Amino acid sequence: MPFRDEVIGIPSKASPPGTGQRAPSELSIDSLVEQHYGFIWRVLRGLGLSRTDAEDATQQVFMIAARKLDEIDADRARSFLYGAALRIANNARRGLRRRREVLGDETHDEPDVESRGPEKMAELVRARQLLAQVLDQLPEKQRHIIVLAEIEQLAVPEIAALEGVPVGTAASRLRIAREKFRALLEKMRAQNPFGDEP
Amino acid sequence: MTPDPIDQLGARLFEAARNETPPAGAEQRALEALRRMNSEERPTNAHFSARRKWLTASVAVAVAAGSALLLRPRDVSLGISAEPTTVAHREPERRAVSRVEAPSATLNPLPSPPVAPKLVPSAAPTAVHSAPATLSDELSALKVASSALSAGDTQAALAALDRYDRVLKGQKMRAEATLLRIEALSRGGQAAAASRLAQRFVEENPGSPLVDRARSFVQE
Numbered sequence: 187m188p189f190r191d192e193v194i195g196i197p198s199k200a201s202p203p204g205t206g207q208r209a210p211s212e213l214s215i216d217s218l219v220e221q222h223y224g225f226i227w228r229v230l231r232g233l234g235l236s237r238t239d240a241e242d243a244t245q246q247v248f249m250i251a252a253r254k255l256d257e258i259d260a261d262r263a264r265s266f267l268y269g270a271a272l273r274i275a276n277n278a279r280r281g282l283r284r285r286r287e288v289l290g291d292e293t294h295d296e297p298d299v300e301s302r303g304p305e306k307m308a309e310l311v312r313a314r315q316l317l318a319q320v321l322d323q324l325p326e327k328q329r330h331i332i333v334l335a336e337i338e339q340l341a342v343p344e345i346a347a348l349e350g351v352p353v354g355t356a357a358s359r360l361r362i363a364r365e366k367f368r369a370l371l372e373k374m375r376a377q378n379p380f381g382d383e384p
Numbered sequence: 385m386t387p388d389p390i391d392q393l394g395a396r397l398f399e400a401a402r403n404e405t406p407p408a409g410a411e412q413r414a415l416e417a418l419r420r421m422n423s424e425e426r427p428t429n430a431h432f433s434a435r436r437k438w439l440t441a442s443v444a445v446a447v448a449a450g451s452a453l454l455l456r457p458r459d460v461s462l463g464i465s466a467e468p469t470t471v472a473h474r475e476p477e478r479r480a481v482s483r484v485e486a487p488s489a490t491l492n493p494l495p496s497p498p499v500a501p502k503l504v505p506s507a508a509p510t511a512v513h514s515a516p517a518t519l520s521d522e523l524s525a526l527k528v529a530s531s532a533l534s535a536g537d538t539q540a541a542l543a544a545l546d547r548y549d550r551v552l553k554g555q556k557m558r559a560e561a562t563l564l565r566i567e568a569l570s571r572g573g574q575a576a577a578a579s580r581l582a583q584r585f586v587e588e589n590p591g592s593p594l595v596d597r598a599r600s601f602v603q604e
Binding site for chain 2: 336
């Protein structure tokens with residue numbers, strides 16, 4: 187299995203000039219983790235994984251990237267990681283369900299430690315739970331678009347590149363997804379008019 | 385103009401998601417796992433991981449012990465019972481297995497003659513399952529899992545362990561199966577899941593000879 191020395195932060199030799207090959211030092215797994223860890227983790231959270239499951243899944247994404255580092259174009263590294271994250275999220279959701287059935291392995295979605303104060307923490311947890319409920323009801327592609335546009339705040343061309351669709355398609359999906367998201371939120375609010383809002 | 389309350393609510397939800405940060409130390413743990421993966425994927429005689437040695441030795445010992453038991457299926461003094469038991473109930477008797485896990489077992493993973501560990505105290509068998517898995521079945525499943533793990537195929541290892549749990553409802557080699565699952569989860573990039581399972585194993589089996597092994601997977 188290909189696994190280069192430079193993968194784990196070991197300085198690598200530059201490509202010979204004129205070969206047209208990318209210098210290995212341009213792309214190392216360390217730099218990928220440094221640049222994209224938070225993005226991939228939040229995407230996985232947006233796709234419905236718990237905090238700890240998202241950590242595991244993120245680690246798997248970078249393991250795949252490490253094994254295929256030779257095949258990854260530096261300019262498309264984020265697309266590669268994003269695609270791997272989508273596949274792993276699907277598998278993880280199935281696998282986690284099975285694991286819990288077999289082992290009774292409960293996961294607790296504890297809040298992040300950086301939340302300030304119990305009230306603020308509770309508010310954030312409620313907000314994230316509500317968001318997860320709404321996202322769960324969106325069709326998968328619309329969910330992707332909402333996560334990328336509203337949580338990651340990417341521009342439509344960037345979303346189009348990640349999703350591998352024309353810019354027009356991405357813009358159209360985003361408009362529909364926003365309408366659907368808004369309708370779902372309104373419906374949930376109407377069904378629970380006395381519930382605490384974050 | 386009054387802002388739309390739904391839009392405001394949506395904005396608050398997205399902001400909460402944007403402000404969420406990964407668990408403390410998660411990025412560092414990922415880098416460490418990648419380094420471990422790198423070293424494990426290029427093993428040499430001089431740099432053979434301790435985990436691999438442990439795995440090889442323990443499975444080999446388990447297979448040898450199981451074979452010895454299978455050669456004497458009618459020996460009631462061994463106290464093999466089809467009744468499901470928990471790992472915790474078996475711990476004192478399992479020390480026979482643990483002793484063979486000493487480093488010398490790594491060099492000679494198939495001791496001759498094999499030590500036949502007592503598994504459970506004799507008890508009146510109760511027909512819980514119509515066809516309980518035999519020790520041979522359980523050993524075969526664990527051997528498959530172990531081989532897959534040695535080959536780096538953690539998914540196949542987990543599938544074999546799922547079969548051990550769900551189809552065979554394995555009990556006789558439960559502790560070894562749990563340790564293999566922890567190892568498979570860890571090497572498959574699910575360090576947090578491995579840690580949770582290891583933590584539970586440690587809590588439920590404080591006197592187990594395998595507890596130190598499990599504890600090595602528990603994250604701080």
